[in-house]
Amino acid sequence: xxxxxxxxxxxxxxxxxxxxxxxxxxxxxxxxxxxxxxxxxxxxxxxxxxxxxxxxxxxxxxxxxxxxxxxxxxxxxxxxxxxxxxxxxxxxxxxxxxxxxxxxxxxxxxxxxxxxx
Ligand SMILES: [Zn+2]
Numbered sequence: 001x002x003x004x005x006x007x008x009x010x011x012x013x014x015x016x017x018x019x020x021x022x023x024x025x026x027x028x029x030x031x032x033x034x035x036x037x038x039x040x041x042x043x044x045x046x047x048x049x050x051x052x053x054x055x056x057x058x059x060x061x062x063x064x065x066x067x068x069x070x071x072x073x074x075x076x077x078x079x080x081x082x083x084x085x086x087x088x089x090x091x092x093x094x095x096x097x098x099x100x101x102x103x104x105x106x107x108x109x110x111x112x113x114x115x116x117x
Pocket of ligand 1: 039074
């Protein structure tokens with residue numbers, strides 16, 4: 001089995017790709033992480049969970065990074081940090097239930113950089 005160090009989950013939004021990529025590069029490198037990109041990231045709980053479980057089964061990552069981002073079009077008007085936080089936490093909890101040793105970090109990409117949620 002080829003093992004991943006990290007699973008990264010983030011939105012499709014072009015504005016935050018470079019920032020997220022740089023953050024991933026600081027934590028790891030290409031060839032060490034799986035990546036799931038879906039509109040709204042953890043807002044789409046069912047798909048995010050479904051794809052993340054495939055990564056867990058196939059590549060057994062030790063760490064999951066959930067990148068929310070501000071001004072997300074998929075969220076529409078309900079775009080507060082609290083909503084991002086509760087969605088990211090829900091996904092984090094579901095994945096930790098699947099693999100209790102998993103380290104999950106919930107993050108938000110802002111126009112001023114990446115912050116913890
Ligand atoms: Zn988005």
